[in-house]
Amino acid sequence: MSLRHNPFPRDALNRLLSVLGSLRLAAALIVLLAVSAAVGGIVPQAATTPNADLIYRSYGIFWYRLITRLSLDDVFHSPWFFALTGLFALNLVLCTSRRARKTLASLFGEPRMMILSEADSRTIAMSSEKRVRCTLQRVAEIVRRAGYRRIVRLDCAGSPPQLVGLRRRWGALGADIVHLGILVILLGALLGAFRAEGTLRIDETEKGQLLPACGMEEQTENCLAFDLKVDDFGVETHGETGRVKDYWATISVWQEDHLLREARISVNRPVTIQGFGLYVWRYGADLQSALVRLRIIDPARNMVTAEIESRVGETAPVPGKQLLLKPLQYYRSFALDATGNPVDLGSTPGGQPAVLLQVTGTDSTGEETTYRDLALPFLSETNAKAEVSFLLAEASVPAYIDLHYVRNPGYPTFWWGFVVVMVGLAIAFYARPSSIRITMEPGRLLLRAEGRGGSRRAEQLAADLATLLLDSQPTEAEE
Amino acid sequence: MSKGVFFFDISAIGYIAAFLWLLVARILDRGWVRRLGTGLFVVSFLAQSAGLCLRGVALGGFPVTNTYESLVFYGWVFAFGFLALLGAGVLRGRMRDGVGITVGLLVAGTMALAGSPLRSAEIVPLVPALRSHWLALHVSLVFVGEGFFTVAFASGVLYLLAARSKRKGEQDSELLERLDGLIYRCIAIGFPFFTLGGLFFGAIWAKHAWGRYWGWDPKETFMLVTWLVYVLFFHVRLQRGWQGKRTAWIAVIGYLLALFTFAGVNFLIRGLHSYV
Numbered sequence: 001m002s003l004r005h006n007p008f009p010r011d012a013l014n015r016l017l018s019v020l021g022s023l024r025l026a027a028a029l030i031v032l033l034a035v036s037a038a039v040g041g042i043v044p045q046a047a048t049t050p051n052a053d054l055i056y057r058s059y060g061i062f063w064y065r066l067i068t069r070l071s072l073d074d075v076f077h078s079p080w081f082f083a084l085t086g087l088f089a090l091n092l093v094l095c096t097s098r099r100a101r102k103t104l105a106s107l108f109g110e111p112r113m114m115i116l117s118e119a120d121s122r123t124i125a126m127s128s129e130k131r132v133r134c135t136l137q138r139v140a141e142i143v144r145r146a147g148y149r150r151i152v153r154l155d156c157a158g159s160p161p162q163l164v165g166l167r168r169r170w171g172a173l174g175a176d177i178v179h180l181g182i183l184v185i186l187l188g189a190l191l192g193a194f195r196a197e198g199t200l201r202i203d204e205t206e207k208g209q210l211l212p213a214c215g216m217e218e219q220t221e222n223c224l225a226f227d228l229k230v231d232d233f234g235v236e237t238h239g240e241t242g243r244v245k246d247y248w249a250t251i252s253v254w255q256e257d258h259l260l261r262e263a264r265i266s267v268n269r270p271v272t273i274q275g276f277g278l279y280v281w282r283y284g285a286d287l288q289s290a291l292v293r294l295r296i297i298d299p300a301r302n303m304v305t306a307e308i309e310s311r312v313g314e315t316a317p318v319p320g321k322q323l324l325l326k327p328l329q330y331y332r333s334f335a336l337d338a339t340g341n342p343v344d345l346g347s348t349p350g351g352q353p354a355v356l357l358q359v360t361g362t363d364s365t366g367e368e369t370t371y372r373d374l375a376l377p378f379l380s381e382t383n384a385k386a387e388v389s390f391l392l393a394e395a396s397v398p399a400y401i402d403l404h405y406v407r408n409p410g411y412p413t414f415w416w417g418f419v420v421v422m423v424g425l426a427i428a429f430y431a432r433p434s435s436i437r438i439t440m441e442p443g444r445l446l447l448r449a450e451g452r453g454g455s456r457r458a459e460q461l462a463a464d465l466a467t468l469l470l471d472s473q474p475t476e477a478e479e
Numbered sequence: 480m481s482k483g484v485f486f487f488d489i490s491a492i493g494y495i496a497a498f499l500w501l502l503v504a505r506i507l508d509r510g511w512v513r514r515l516g517t518g519l520f521v522v523s524f525l526a527q528s529a530g531l532c533l534r535g536v537a538l539g540g541f542p543v544t545n546t547y548e549s550l551v552f553y554g555w556v557f558a559f560g561f562l563a564l565l566g567a568g569v570l571r572g573r574m575r576d577g578v579g580i581t582v583g584l585l586v587a588g589t590m591a592l593a594g595s596p597l598r599s600a601e602i603v604p605l606v607p608a609l610r611s612h613w614l615a616l617h618v619s620l621v622f623v624g625e626g627f628f629t630v631a632f633a634s635g636v637l638y639l640l641a642a643r644s645k646r647k648g649e650q651d652s653e654l655l656e657r658l659d660g661l662i663y664r665c666i667a668i669g670f671p672f673f674t675l676g677g678l679f680f681g682a683i684w685a686k687h688a689w690g691r692y693w694g695w696d697p698k699e700t701f702m703l704v705t706w707l708v709y710v711l712f713f714h715v716r717l718q719r720g721w722q723g724k725r726t727a728w729i730a731v732i733g734y735l736l737a738l739f740t741f742a743g744v745n746f747l748i749r750g751l752h753s754y755v
Contacts, residue, residue, distance in 0.1 A: 023714060023718050023719065026714060027711060027714055027715060027719075030707050030710055030711045030714070031711065033707060034703075034704045034707040034708060034711075037700050037701075037703055037704050037707070038700070038701070038704050040695060040700060041695075041697045041700035041701050041704070041744075041748065042697075042748065045695070076695045175717075189693070197690070238604045241604060243603070243604050243606075244606065244607060245604065245605075245607065245610070246607045246610065247607055266607070267607035267608055267610070267688060268607070268608070268610060268611040268613075268684075268687050268688050269687075270687060270690065277686075277690050279688075279689065279690040281689070281690075404689075404690050405690075406690040406691065408691075411686070411692075414682075414692060418679045418682070421674070421679075422671070422674070422675055422679065425670070425671045425674060426671065429667050429668075429670070429671055
């Protein structure tokens with residue numbers, strides 16, 4: 001009985017690693033990632049699309065099921081997309097480590113002798129063996145002058161000597177550096193999962209107030225590390241056209257009653273304080289906080305009987321009537337969409353402002369009734385026939401600004417990844433390694449140039465060298 | 480105010496004439512006809528450059544602030560890519576005719592689309608999100624990359640057409656080999672520009688404007704998809720030794736995706752990059 005070593009587990013592991021780091025898998029993953037990303041770009045993503053569910057339903061039941069079951073409504077946060085990206089990273093690690101090992105070995109090791117034949121080399125006929133010996137040192141000199149910094153002479157028993165010139169050997173590392181950079185970027189993205197971010201909405205009434213550090217976010221890990229005060233904010237416009245030029249805010253940052261910093265931020269000009277980037281995100285009119293002044297009209301007498309002021313969402317009693325009035329929505333420019341629903345067209349020149357009202361009262365039987373009415377700056381025909389009508393006299397809409405804050409521990413890693421990728425790309429494309437081999441045979445020189453990607457330039461260089469070698473043959477006097 | 484439009488109109492007419500002239504040159508195979516076509520192309524390019532400069536001065540910045548300007552600049556980089564390769568002596572003989580005709584058609588098409596009544600040529604002040612020096616770096620480098628991709632696409636189309644005629648018996652292996660080399664060379668030149676301008680400078684700008692470097696916005700997503708297709712091109716070509724029809728197809732698909740990222744996403748899918 002003999003003890004036999006079972007190589008299966010090791011072989012299987014090697015085979016698995018070989019498959020996981022293979023180019024075939026890399027190509028398949030690149031295609032899969034591209035297709036997945038394209039699907040995520042075409043299918044409206046639920047997180048950023050209002051009424052996404054309704055949109056999916058409009059495609060039909062088959063597509064609705066497909067989209068929801070395969071998480072195509074949130075491709076970039078789906079488990080299968082993470083799995084694909086993870087597999088891609090693993091493939092990159094294995095492939096790069098294997099490649100880099102080979103590249104480093106070729107960088108620091110001695111080149112191997114290669115038998116050159118007339119079929120794959122340029123042949124330069126020489127008159128005698130003596131001449132060949134004479135040119136050997138000059139060949140090395142010319143090869144060095146052509147930019148091949150490392151020149152190695154290989155001697156092998158039974159074979160003629162071979163001269164190997166190597167140029168930009170480190171250029172072979174370009175692809176590995178790019179791979180490394182992509183891995184660093186992926187690491188940065190992974191670290192980004194630990195980011196803290198949130199949005200603070202400040203309207204005009206909150207200027208100069210110390211704001212809660214957590215903004216609109218409920219999770220405490222998304223809170224700012226300091227207190228923030230928005231001293232002022234506004235909008236800059238182009239003088240001639242009145243178009244918006246910039247949104248800005250002046251802020252002051254406080255910590256334990258000490259002023260840390262004051263700054264002016266605007267779109268594209270954020271500020272970073274204690275690792276938190278503060279950005280001006282949005283500026284607009286806060287229609288939900290609009291203050292409206294309404295005139296109560298008695299249509300029978302065509303008289304203004306009273307005036308009330310109320311904020312959107314707040315209920316106010318109508319003087320002289322058993323009615324409660326609640327402005328539901330203010331429209332800067334009122335219009336009806338195709339389905340008959342009221343919409344706000346924004347600050348359209350010549351637009352008609354309006355307020356949608358909810359009126360609650362009691363009818364003759366004592367039962368409570370609620371109806372909706374629209375108050376415009378003039379009396380419409382419908383309003384004129386009603387028992388009581390409302391006229392929109394004035395409205396003031398407070399402006400608001402959204403400040404976004406982010407602290408992402410992945411940023412530095414991410415930026416370094418970019419730098420590494422660009423350095424790698426520059427090396428891979430513009431510093432390609434090349435080599436030249438020259439074998440000295442009795443009566444002739446065999447010359448072969450090699451460059452990555454079958455570069456013709458390297459071949460051209462070989463031809464030039466061949467000419468130079470012929471030109472530099474020692475004259476009779478030198479001999 | 481619509482500065483530069485006169486020059487753009489001149490160049491559009493010039494490009495159409497150059498395209499037709501190069502087509503005639505291809506049929507007649509006469510040197511002087513070919514030279515005249517190339518000359519027309521160069522004059523149109525100069526007129527377009529002058530228009531862009533004028534517009535840039537009027538705008539006080541890089542003229543890529545709306546679809547009209549972007550289309551004009553897009554056409555300019557196509558022409559630049561072609562002329563750069565012509566000047567470097569990469570394009571010769573039949574290859575020069577073929578690439579010139581295809582690029583001429585593309586530039587003329589882009590200029591015609593820009594000049595259509597659908598796109599306003601008015602100079603409109605920049606919206607706050609575009610008021611950044613990253614605009615020039617981001618857009619110009621992407622377009623320079625895509626200019627070379629355009630030549631790669633033109634070479635890819637020519638390769639596929641030539642390979643088809645070869646199948647029918649007409650032998651032109653040298654042309655095929657040169658076109659194949661040109662596809663690789665153009666993508667190798669354009670890819671670093673595309674990566675740096677599109678992905679990296681775009682990410683830096685996104686971080687400045689929106690507080691995140693990547694947000695899976697449709698434009699960003701399709702730029703990544705295009706980038707991945709070109710990554711695939713390099714892998715299969717350099718590592719697996721793919722050449723010829725297969726890589727020509729990848730060059731064509733990659734470019735169509737780049738076009739979709741530029742125009743299709745703007746018009747069909749709404750996102751943060753939808754500026755008209």
